[in-house]
Amino acid sequence: MAVFQALQKDASAVDNLSLSPSMTLSSSRLWSHKTRFPIANLACVCIFLSVVPAFASxxxxxxxxxxxxxxxxxxxxxxxxxxxxxxxxxxxxxxxxxxxxxxGTGGGAFSWSSFSQQFSAWLLPWLALLSQFPFGSKYKEDNLMSVILSLGSPCLAAYSLSLTVLNTKWVARRFANVKYPNSRDAALILSTLQHTPVKVTTGRGLLASLVVLPENDAWWKELGDRLDYADTHTWTIAGATSVAWVAVAYALTIIDAFSTISTDPNSNGQGLSGVGSIWLWMLPLTIAYLQISPRCDAVRVAKALDDTNDISFTACDNGAVVNVNTVNKMRALSMHPDRGSLYHDQDATAPIFHYARLFSFTQVVEEFMSVFHCASENAKEHFAVDRTIPWRMGDGRTIHPANRRGTREQVMAYCHPSIHGDPVRTYPPGRVPPSHWGPDVFSRLLIASVAALALQWSTSGASILIVYFTPTVGESSAYLLYAAVATLIWAIMVTSSVITHYAAIYTENVGLSQRRERRTAARVAVLLRWLAKCLAACNAAWIITAFLLQFGNFYDRCYCNSDVLGLGKRAHNVMQLLGSDISAMKAAWVGGVVLAVVGSSLFLGFINVFIDPW
Structure with missing residues (x-):
């Protein structure tokens, strides 16, 4: 109890330090400063607790x-x-x-050889597998936070990954019926850029010119080529070896568990029930990342956009076509600069932060979709951009360049909703103004949530099932707490993303009460993110600490072995397993392994269904 009281006192002191009014740091710097100390302290405490049994065993x-x-x-x-x-x-x-x-109240004897063997065989391979996760954020603290969030909430990592493939499929479907030059390239580029905080500028005909003018065909091809790099975060010998190593390690834990069953209730299935099952989610996520190869390198993507934008053109009032560099510094498609704490997670490009970009990414796609759709509909009716000239037939596969030129006003009118080719500002029958939330966002959110929760609880549930039917039963509470907090973190983060998008709603004639309402919503969104990240840091430290305590025989004591928390007054310590006990334990192990493997396989299958819609 003294050790836990010291831990609580230390954690409280760190929290007070990190929240001191004198520390006026940016949100990202403050977070990195705040999370470094609890993890280090918890690591020291867990090592100390693992060594304690050596002196009072x-x-x-x-x-x-x-x-x-x-x-x-x-x-x-x-x-x-x-x-x-x-x-x-x-x-x-x-x-x-x-x-x-x-x-007595002490624990089992600590054995360094046993501790190091279990650590290297059961825990180290999974930690090493994290190196295959993609990062790419501009700031190191965001990359560190992506690791902490992945360990603290596998559910959030699986949710963001699921959104990635669902968004890709959705973009492909949105552009499937658009027949206009570069529409396919646009769909591919937008899907590739979903890990990047991009913004669209429609003013001064920049977006319309980018879509309509034939001089910009080179822009689409060049940007597509620059983003089509596959030299990072894809299948390599190192990546394949890491995945194979962990898969073999898990297989060996299964073999070891079933081949070393004994009547000693405290020496069965530790690797199978602990690290082997509860972190099996890493395998499908790593494989999916290597398959998708997300373009999330903030520096590289920003350079690709900047360099390509130098060769983009825009229409002028007199019908001339000039390079955008001669007009102003605005670009139709560019990356957002750092926008403050409300948009911090949207601006971070590590894939786990994709949970925060669902609504903003949907809006970007809809901006392009609206322009391409209108241009495509006008082209189907054989209306040229310049209505004073007749439509010129092309080669049957492409639109003649002459049909795609005009003044700035004509180009902008060509890309607005129209009825029978007559540009108007109203929407024709069957179409409504785009929603601020975007089409199909909540269906994608729901599907991604179900997939993420299924992966989280199939692996965690398998571990809980195995431990519950294996003395000691009391250890299952540690894994149940981990899974529950991981799910809570996901729920908080998703709620925060919805509130953030609501706070970002812009209306021309917004009233004072609405401004106050949105400022309050922004504060709530930021606060929720901070709370979730603090929980993720604690949860990640907790699960690693739980493993180290397990390896150090800390749980091998009367309190844990008797499952006092679960059984209460009927708590009892099993001294010897009978044949019926071993049979029930084997059945639970088989069920746990099947649940974890099938759940992980189904999630990977789900990803592969949507991974390549082209």
Missing amino acids: VDFPQCFADIKEGKHGTTGGTDNQGNPVADITKATSITYEFCQQAC
Whole structure:
């Protein structure tokens, strides 16, 4: 208790330090400063707790032998269901109180050789697999936070990945019926840029010129080529080796668990029940990342956009076509600069932050879709941009360049909704003004949520199932807490993304009450993100600490072995497993392994269904 009180006091001191009014840092710098100390302190504490049993250890096999010989009395024996047994020599379990009386409150002996072997075989491969996750954010603290969020909430990582493939499929469908030059390139480019905080500028005919003018065909091809790099975050020998290494390590834990089952209740299935199952989510996520190869390198993507924008053209009032560099510094498509704390996660390009870009990305796609759709509809009716000239037939596959030129006003009118080719500002029958939330966003949000929750709870649930039917039962609470907090983090983050988008709604004649309402919403969104990130840091530190404590035999004590939390007054410590107990335990292990493997496989299959819609 003294150690945990010291831990709580230390964590409180760190929180007070990080929230001190004198520390007027930016949100990203403050976060990196705040999370570095709890993780380091928790690591030190967990190592200390793992070493403590070496100085106050209990020899449970000898203690149990003495109990059966009657050296500690004849009362307190039970069967493995907790029912009292009169003859202590025939008891296979003992009550929690009797265990403390006979064996003490200490834990099992710490063995460095066993600790290091379990750490290197069961935990280290999974931690090494994190190196295959894509990062790419401009700031190192955002990349560090992406690791912490992945460990603290696999559900959030799976949700963002699911959104990536669902968005790609959605973009392909949106552009499927658009027949206009560069529409396919636009769909591919927009899908590629979904990890980047891009903005669209429609003013002064920049976007319309980018779509309509034949001089900009080179822009689309050049940007597509620059973004089509596959030298990072894709299948390599190192990546394939890492995945194979972890898969083999998990297979070996299964073999080890089933081949070393014994009547000793405290020496079964630690690797299978712990790291082997609860972190199996890493395999489908890593494989999916290597397949998708997300273009999330902020510096590289920004350079590709900047360099390509130098060769874009725009229409002038007199019908001339000039390079945009001669007009102003505005571009039709560019990256957002840093926009403050409200948009911090949207501006971070690491894939796990994609949860924050669902609504903004949908709006960007709809801006392009509206322009391409209108241009395509006018082209189907054989209306040229300049209505004073007749439509010229092309080669049957492309539109003649003469049909795609005109003044700035004509180009802009050509890309607005129209009825029978007559440019108007109203929407024709069957079409409505685009929603601020965007089409199909909530259906994609729901599907991604179901996929993410299924992966989270199939792997965590498998671990909980295995541990629950394997003495000690009490360890299952550690994994249940981890999964529950991970799910809570996901829920908070998704809620924050919705509130952020609401706070960003712009209306020309917004009233004072609305401005106050949106300022309040912005503060709530930022606060929720901070809360979720703090929980993620604690959850990541907690699960690693739980593993280290397990490897150090910290849980091998009367309190944990008796499952006091779960059984209450009926808490009892199993001394010997019977044949029926082992059969039930094997069945639970098989069920847990099947649940984890099938859940991970189904998630990977789901990703592959949507991964390449072209």
